[in-house]
Amino acid sequence: MNLELMQELSVPTDSKIVLLVLDGLGGLPDENGRTELEAANAPNLDSLAAASDLGLARPVAAGVSPGSGPGHLSLFGYNPFEYVVGRGVLSALGVGFELGENDLAARINFATKDGSGKISDRRAGRIPTEEASQLVEEIGSKLDLDGADVTLLHEKEHRAVAIFHGEGFSDALNDSDPQRTGLEPLPVKPQEDTPEAEKSAALANEFVEKVDAILESKEPANTVLLRGFGMHPKLPSFAEAYKLRAAAIAGYPMYKGLARLAGMELLEEGEGVAGEFQTLKDNWDDYDFFFVHVKATDAAGEDGDARRKSEVIEEVDGLLPELLDLGPDVLAVTGDHATPAKLLSHSWHGVPFLLRSEYTLPTAESFGERTCIGGSLGTFPAEEIMGLLMGHALKLNRYGA
Amino acid sequence: MNLELMQELSVPTDSKIVLLVLDGLGGLPDENGRTELEAANAPNLDSLAAASDLGLARPVAAGVSPGSGPGHLSLFGYNPFEYVVGRGVLSALGVGFELGENDLAARINFATKDGSGKISDRRAGRIPTEEASQLVEEIGSKLDLDGADVTLLHEKEHRAVAIFHGEGFSDALNDSDPQRTGLEPLPVKPQEDTPEAEKSAALANEFVEKVDAILESKEPANTVLLRGFGMHPKLPSFAEAYKLRAAAIAGYPMYKGLARLAGMELLEEGEGVAGEFQTLKDNWDDYDFFFVHVKATDAAGEDGDARRKSEVIEEVDGLLPELLDLGPDVLAVTGDHATPAKLLSHSWHGVPFLLRSEYTLPTAESFGERTCIGGSLGTFPAEEIMGLLMGHALKLNRYGA
Numbered sequence: 001m002n003l004e005l006m007q008e009l010s011v012p013t014d015s016k017i018v019l020l021v022l023d024g025l026g027g028l029p030d031e032n033g034r035t036e037l038e039a040a041n042a043p044n045l046d047s048l049a050a051a052s053d054l055g056l057a058r059p060v061a062a063g064v065s066p067g068s069g070p071g072h073l074s075l076f077g078y079n080p081f082e083y084v085v086g087r088g089v090l091s092a093l094g095v096g097f098e099l100g101e102n103d104l105a106a107r108i109n110f111a112t113k114d115g116s117g118k119i120s121d122r123r124a125g126r127i128p129t130e131e132a133s134q135l136v137e138e139i140g141s142k143l144d145l146d147g148a149d150v151t152l153l154h155e156k157e158h159r160a161v162a163i164f165h166g167e168g169f170s171d172a173l174n175d176s177d178p179q180r181t182g183l184e185p186l187p188v189k190p191q192e193d194t195p196e197a198e199k200s201a202a203l204a205n206e207f208v209e210k211v212d213a214i215l216e217s218k219e220p221a222n223t224v225l226l227r228g229f230g231m232h233p234k235l236p237s238f239a240e241a242y243k244l245r246a247a248a249i250a251g252y253p254m255y256k257g258l259a260r261l262a263g264m265e266l267l268e269e270g271e272g273v274a275g276e277f278q279t280l281k282d283n284w285d286d287y288d289f290f291f292v293h294v295k296a297t298d299a300a301g302e303d304g305d306a307r308r309k310s311e312v313i314e315e316v317d318g319l320l321p322e323l324l325d326l327g328p329d330v331l332a333v334t335g336d337h338a339t340p341a342k343l344l345s346h347s348w349h350g351v352p353f354l355l356r357s358e359y360t361l362p363t364a365e366s367f368g369e370r371t372c373i374g375g376s377l378g379t380f381p382a383e384e385i386m387g388l389l390m391g392h393a394l395k396l397n398r399y400g401a
Numbered sequence: 402m403n404l405e406l407m408q409e410l411s412v413p414t415d416s417k418i419v420l421l422v423l424d425g426l427g428g429l430p431d432e433n434g435r436t437e438l439e440a441a442n443a444p445n446l447d448s449l450a451a452a453s454d455l456g457l458a459r460p461v462a463a464g465v466s467p468g469s470g471p472g473h474l475s476l477f478g479y480n481p482f483e484y485v486v487g488r489g490v491l492s493a494l495g496v497g498f499e500l501g502e503n504d505l506a507a508r509i510n511f512a513t514k515d516g517s518g519k520i521s522d523r524r525a526g527r528i529p530t531e532e533a534s535q536l537v538e539e540i541g542s543k544l545d546l547d548g549a550d551v552t553l554l555h556e557k558e559h560r561a562v563a564i565f566h567g568e569g570f571s572d573a574l575n576d577s578d579p580q581r582t583g584l585e586p587l588p589v590k591p592q593e594d595t596p597e598a599e600k601s602a603a604l605a606n607e608f609v610e611k612v613d614a615i616l617e618s619k620e621p622a623n624t625v626l627l628r629g630f631g632m633h634p635k636l637p638s639f640a641e642a643y644k645l646r647a648a649a650i651a652g653y654p655m656y657k658g659l660a661r662l663a664g665m666e667l668l669e670e671g672e673g674v675a676g677e678f679q680t681l682k683d684n685w686d687d688y689d690f691f692f693v694h695v696k697a698t699d700a701a702g703e704d705g706d707a708r709r710k711s712e713v714i715e716e717v718d719g720l721l722p723e724l725l726d727l728g729p730d731v732l733a734v735t736g737d738h739a740t741p742a743k744l745l746s747h748s749w750h751g752v753p754f755l756l757r758s759e760y761t762l763p764t765a766e767s768f769g770e771r772t773c774i775g776g777s778l779g780t781f782p783a784e785e786i787m788g789l790l791m792g793h794a795l796k797l798n799r800y801g802a
Binding site: 002005009358359360361362363374375376377378379380384385386387388389390391392396398399400401 | 429430436457461462463464465466467468469470471472481482485486488491492629741743744746747748749750751770771774775779780
């Protein structure tokens with residue numbers, strides 16, 4: 001998406017847009033030849049599709065499976081290659097930490113070092129969450145860095161995240177994780193010749209050295225490996241790029257975090273899809289763009305449970321009338337990527353996309369991967385979705401006379 | 402379109418291409434579920450479609466409604482973001498003025514200034530065309546600029562266009578129009594730090610000052626606002642880019658002007674579609690590319706008159722055999738953008754595209770938005786059309802061995 005073009009052409013209006021994201025919506029046929037969406041009994045989505053523009057959205061690049069970061073950035077109209085969100089940043093967002101503009105984040109793995117200083121286990125035997133959590137607390141209470149303040153947050157098992165607070169940082173740094181056992185941890189080195197990168201590398205090495213001293217007598221977690229250094233990607237906000245008052249309704253910290261990167265307001269969501277839709281209703285008058293995120297489709301796909309994924313779609317379908325009653329001017333239903341139950345993971349496949357407004361060219365009677373392929377949008381890059389939403393909401397001026 | 406590639410691969414041959422543009426052809430379903438094109442009784446277009454490649458062409462960008470300038474530039478294979486045609490340039494073209502390579506054009510609005518110098522009406526009460534036309538004449542006879550010669554041409558009501566003739570101009574200038582009443586006109590300032598922009602800004606301000614002196618005692622039009630400074634976009638010509646001897650048959654100055662920008666010869670057109678087709682016949686031997694422009698589809702769409710838009714299509718359909726009798730090697734029928742009667746304006750929607758040659762892969766029995774979606778070209782960028790025409794005309798060498 002050309003964000004400068006959006007910025008130039010967009011005008012604030014009263015029309016309201018809802019982007020309903022069923023995480024990992026795209027799928028593949030099961031033994032009966034039907035995808036999870038095609039197999040779902042979803043009469044409301046089918047009726048909606050019969051009045052909608054349909055298409056199959058392609059996230060990121062041909063054959064490439066996107067993570068949640070790039071998947072959502074594309075949906076929000078940000079080129080995921082131009083705006084890179086480091087793993088450390090996603091980890092920070094994932095535990096609900098709102099990254100400052102100057103913060104430097106890195107993912108931490110607790111690991112085991114042998115007597116000769118070589119890594120013998122890159123995950124410290126996947127130590128239990130509780131044990132790792134206590135270690136994080138102990139390090140936090142003892143650690144004193146010369147170079148910066150640091151926030152340490154535990155994620156799960158052997159994983160945690162460090163956020164360094166200060167000025168003049170850079171994320172152009174290599175991982176200290178050597179990727180294989182039997183090797184010493186790598187010193188963190190600057191990947192570009194700037195004072196910022198040098199300062200950040202020195203800080204990261206100071207961090208590892210001092211944490212190692214604290215962990216010296218522990219086992220199995222007697223060292224840490226740093227990975228995925230990242231800083232705030234400084235996206236043009238939805239207010240800047242689209243002149244939208246945007247709000248996010250999402251149950252999981254990661255998606256809240258991604259929405260915050262785009263400058264959306266976070267709304268306190270209720271329980272489950274019903275709770276999210278209630279939150280939408282409660283805040284309907286205060287925003288003109290709503291990002292609503294449903295996680296359970298992706299989780300079912302990652303578990304390889306096609307039937308459960310269909311059931312989540314059916315649950316959303318059952319609640320859809322409540323959303324439609326609000327009368328959004330534009331409603332899109334899609335996913336950030338495919339998570340076919342057959343693959344048990346994110347995939348590169350196309351994602352069904354449906355857009356309902358007054359100005360559509362309907363082509364089919366049901367919502368599914370194959371009806372989307374034949375839709376008026378054909379197969380198209382997910383990055384174009386925001387332009388379509390803005391156009392259909394009549395929020396874009398004409399380009400050129 | 403990669404024009405350098407076209408330039409590299411194109412070869413002059415005797416084959417003939419006709420690009421028939423029904424302005425604003427794309428539409429949306431009416432209450433019976435049929436678009437203007439789908440509702441038209443057009444047996445000749447349908448027969449043609451049954452032997453053609455079909456597709457839905459997207460002008461400019463997802464969700465973005467193009468003006469006539471960008472719409473036609475895309476059709477002609479020029480990237481509308483790379484080649485920007487300022488509003489002033491289009492105004493000049495629209496009144497039939499052929500802009501020189503060094504000319505600077507700006508659109509003029511007659512406006513009303515109150516005693517304190519603030520704009521009280523940005524359109525001078527939309528003064529009658531005749532009155533404005535007299536003012537333009539009076540200004541033209543009295544005005545004497547130090548910095549350049551100027552041509553003043555009236556458009557309609559409060560609108561006119563100024564073309565400054567000289568050397569070393571730049572169109573990197575802000576509008577003097579403050580966009581709201583109650584504010585003073587803005588001084589024109591250079592938007593880049595070049596002698597050209599400074600010189601042009603000084604000239605524009607001199608123009609406003611001297612015109613104000615001439616209009617001082619008039620009412621309601623006692624000042625002018627300048628907007629949309631633009632210069633000749635210097636497109637590679639059809640002869641350079643495609644090695645085509647190209648001619649244009651168009652009834653309206655704007656489209657003649659756009660064709661001239663691309664280096665096409667203008668043919669004197671007869672009355673209406675029949676007259677245009679007669680002109681085509683009369684000049685058939687002298688060119689190998691014809692751009693034929695029909696305006697009435699767009700006008701009907703902008704009036705919200707779906708039935709009349711269908712009738713214009715039916716009129717073209719009735720005359721189509723005369724065109725086909727000429728035996729063009731390649732005939733394309735499409736629009737520069739959609740103008741759905743439902744929207745009463747240009748829109749971002751896909752535009753039906755039909756290409757007839759000996760080398761097509763037909764998919765449907767009729768010409769309509771929805772048969773085009775399922776066509777061999779699918780949904781595709783309008784900028785690719787010239788490549789398709791050239792390929793089907795066997796005017797492109799193979800790329801690579």
